[in-house]
Amino acid sequence: MSLHRALSCSGLKALTAGCLLGSVALSTPHALATPDGGPVVTTPAEPPPHPRPHGTLLSFSVSDEAQAKADTLSIHFAARAEGSSPIIAQQHLNQLVSNAMSILKDQPDIKSTAESYAVGQDYAPHDKRSWVARQALVLSSQNRDSLLALAEKLQKLGLSIEDMQWSLNPEVRAKLEQQARLGALKKLRQQAEEDAAALGQTLLGLERVHIGSQGMDDLAPPPHMGPMLMMAEARSAATPPPESTAEMQTVRVTVSAQARLAQAQDPASP
Incomplete structure (x- = not known):
């Protein structure tokens, strides 16, 4: 056997041994040496990441409103x-x-x-x-x-x-907003369960619940009245007193969410 062939065989054996040692090191838990030369303490390997939740995501929104007669x-x-x-x-x-x-x-x-x-x-x-x-x-x-x-x-x-x-004065408007918000949240759960049943699935829970901006919409827009006395010459003329009737006001709140659904026979279903 030539010297070149002997060196090649030795290098191949060393490479094979290094690969085996590397694979063993990767598969074994981490070892920590104690400073006083005591026994080696090993730490367990990190657990695998938790699987992502399964199921179907359904995005939807509902609204509710409350009314009161304008008072201001x-x-x-x-x-x-x-x-x-x-x-x-x-x-x-x-x-x-x-x-x-x-x-x-x-x-x-x-x-x-x-x-x-x-x-x-x-x-x-x-x-x-x-x-x-x-x-x-x-x-x-x-x-x-x-x-x-x-x-x-x-x-x-x-x-x-x-x-x-x-x-509406601020106190009354705040009460109407609270009433409309609670009504929308109750509708949210009911709507999610009804949609899940319609799809042949079961509701696992609600995610990413968002309450929209709470605004006030008038059932009828406020009347815009042109100037009742425009010209300086008309200021001395007799003018009837103004009249105005209060309208009903509507406060509406919209709530959106994502509902996670699963097949009815899924063991993870409630």
């Missing part, structure tokens, strides 16, 4: 004043708003908010220009009759009504 009336007013200059227009507007606020200060059950304020030029026929100042004023109250009576006074003062809307 909001009226949007517009105050408008003209002048030959921006300063004069603003002075007239500020006086008009001040007169309105003096009426409101004796009305504790009416909430008032002064909003946007703007000054600009108005163009009339024959290239006639004038400065106009405008400001929005919002009044809201649960006392309908008192608010409508006050609105009549503000109209006579020179303010015009831009819009009237009914809504």
Whole structure:
């Protein structure tokens, strides 16, 4: 036998022995040597990962709603004043708003908010220009009759009504949202069981339950009323008092989820 062939046989034997030792090392538990030279402690191999849940995933959503009669009336007013200059227009507007606020200060059950304020030029026929100042004023109250009576006074003062809307006060709306949410959650379980039965399967449980945004939808949209006093010349004319009737309000909540189903004969089924 030549020297080259002898070396080749020795290398093959060493490679074979190394592979066997490597396979044994991979299959044996991890060994930890103690610092004092005591017995070797072995740790068991990590268990295999838990299998993923089986079954069919069904995604669906349900909604429920609750209703109540609107109890809060909001009226949007517009105050408008003209002048030959921006300063004069603003002075007239500020006086008009001040007169309105003096009426409101004796009305504790009416909430008032002064909003946007703007000054600009108005163009009339024959290239006639004038400065106009405008400001929005919002009044809201649960006392309908008192608010409508006050609105009549503000109209006579020179303010015009831009819009009237009914809504729910926060406490009532929160109760309706809770009622609609609980109703939707009860429907969620019932719907999942009915869908599972229709598919010939059994409900294992609900996953990824999500409660949608809780909003309020009106059965009828609030009426949008055009300005009841638009022109300055009409301010002195007799104007009938405003009227508004409360509408029913609807609060709707939507809940979505994933239902995990399994065949009825599946041993994992409840």
